[in-house]
Amino acid sequence: MNNNTSLKIVIAETSVIIRSGLTAVLKRIPNLNAHPIEVSSPESLQNYIHMHPADIIIINPTFGGWFDLPAFKAEHGKSGIKYIAMVCSVIDNNILKEYDENFAMCDDVDVIASKINHLLHTEEEEEKDSEQETLSQREKEIITCVVKGMTNKAIADKLYLSIHTVITHRRNIARKLQIHSPAGLTIYAIVNKLVELSDIRFFRQPFPYPLRPIGKNRMNPLQKYAPPYGKSPLPID
Numbered sequence: 053m054n055n056n057t058s059l060k061i062v063i064a065e066t067s068v069i070i071r072s073g074l075t076a077v078l079k080r081i082p083n084l085n086a087h088p089i090e091v092s093s094p095e096s097l098q099n100y101i102h103m104h105p106a107d108i109i110i111i112n113p114t115f116g117g118w119f120d121l122p123a124f125k126a127e128h129g130k131s132g133i134k135y136i137a138m139v140c141s142v143i144d145n146n147i148l149k150e151y152d153e154n155f156a157m158c159d160d161v162d163v164i165a166s167k168i169n170h171l172l173h174t175e176e177e178e179e180k181d182s183e184q185e186t187l188s189q190r191e192k193e194i195i196t197c198v199v200k201g202m203t204n205k206a207i208a209d210k211l212y213l214s215i216h217t218v219i220t221h222r223r224n225i226a227r228k229l230q231i232h233s234p235a236g237l238t239i240y241a242i243v244n245k246l247v248e249l250s251d252i253r254f255f256r257q258p259f260p261y262p263l264r265p266i267g268k269n270r271m272n273p274l275q276k277y278a279p280p281y282g283k284s285p286l287p288i289d
Contacts, residue, residue, distance in 0.1 A: 064111040
C-alpha cells in the first residue's frame with residue numbers, strides 16, 4: 053500500500069482503555085499512516101461499515117459477548133476488509149482461523165507492526181497475481197481459436213474483430229499468462245477446460261521442432277500424424 057494513503061483501521065472493543073491504547077500503538081508504527089476508528093458496540097460497528105469503507109478491522113473475538121465473524125462477512129460480502137483478532141483472553145484456535153491475522157494484547161509494537169505489514173503485503177501480492185492471471189471472456193475465446201489452429205485472420209473474421217485487435221489480445225494473453233507458444237496455450241486451455249481434446253487438430257501447424265529421419269527405409273513415427281491425414285507421409289528434409 054502507498055505510504056501516502058491513509059489506512060482506515062476500525063478497532064472494535066468494549067474497553068475504552070484497550071481501544072485507546074491500541075489507537076496510540078497504531079499511530080506510533082512508522083510508515084503505516086494509520087487512521088484508527090474506535091467503536092464500542094456491535095451496533096456501532098455495523099453502522100460504521102454500512103456508511104464508510106474500512107481496510108482492516110481489529111476486533112476482540114468476545115466483542116458483544118461473542119462476535120460472529122462468518123455472519124458479519126456474509127452480510128458485507130466481498131468488501132476487501134482484512135480481519136485481525138485481538139486476543140485478550142483464552143480463545144479456541146479454530147475461532148482464530150476465521151481471521152486473517154491475530155495478535156495478543158501483550159504483544160509489543162514491533163510484533164503488531166510486523167503482522168499488519170505482512171497482512172498488507174500478502175494482500176498486494178494476491179491483487180498482483182489476480183491481475184496477471186485474470187482473462188477477459190474475449191481473451192478466452194481467442195485462446196480457444198488459437199489452440200484449434202486458426203490464423204489471426206480467421207479469428208478476426210469469426211469474432212468480428214480487426215487483425216490488429218486480435219494481435220493485441222494475443223500479446224495481452226502472453227503477458228498475463230507468461231505463455232508464449234501455441235503448445236503452451238494448448239496445455240493451459242485443456243487444464244482450464246476451455247477446450248476438449250476432440251476440438252484440437254494436433255500438428256495442424258508445423259511441428260515445433262524439426263522431424264529427422266531415423267533410418268534409410270524407416271519413417272519417423274511422428275510423421276504419420278502430420279496432415280494430410282490418412283495419406284502418404286510428407287518427405288523429411
